[in-house]
Amino acid sequence: MGQRLVTRQGYADGGFFQVLLTRKELGGVVWSVTRNIRTHVAGQSPEVLLEAYVAEYGPYELLCTQRFTEHAVYHVYWLNAPDDCSVAGGRPEKPYLYLNLVTGKWTEELLMLVDPALGRANGNSAE
Numbered sequence: 001m002g003q004r005l006v007t008r009q010g011y012a013d014g015g016f017f018q019v020l021l022t023r024k025e026l027g028g029v030v031w032s033v034t035r036n037i038r039t040h041v042a043g044q045s046p047e048v049l050l051e052a053y054v055a056e057y058g059p060y061e062l063l064c065t066q067r068f069t070e071h072a073v074y075h076v077y078w079l080n081a082p083d084d085c086s087v088a089g090g091r092p093e094k095p096y097l098y099l100n101l102v103t104g105k106w107t108e109e110l111l112m113l114v115d116p117a118l119g120r121a122n123g124n125s126a127e
Helices: 046-057 116-126
Strands: 004-010 016-022 031-039 062-067 072-078 096-103 107-115
Touching: 046 072, 046 096, 046 107, 107 116
Parallel strands: none
Antiparallel strands: 004 016, 031 107, 062 072, 072 096, 096 107
8 A cells, every 4th residue: 555645735825734654654554534624823823723523523532732932743642552651643553543633823633543553554455
């Protein structure tokens, strides 16, 4: 199944968000669905955006927060999660839903649903 996952969304003002992940970067062969949203909304509250995700997907298993002077970064996991925030952005071995939410000058939302086992099964059948 494809070596790379590329998602790109254009905007009238020229901004775009692109994700390029190789199998190796994802920890081996994986199956994933990715949604990317990037909007130019300065100072948007990450808490309000997170509430919308919790309303849609239920309580999360792990929330890792990094706050900086002009922006915030949230790593959020549903279904399965790393043990703690020492590996924020880590990739569990079981199916998981992962949100990387960044707010500041831009608001970027990267949501990934990943099933490593299904990816390995697909990769093995393709060999």
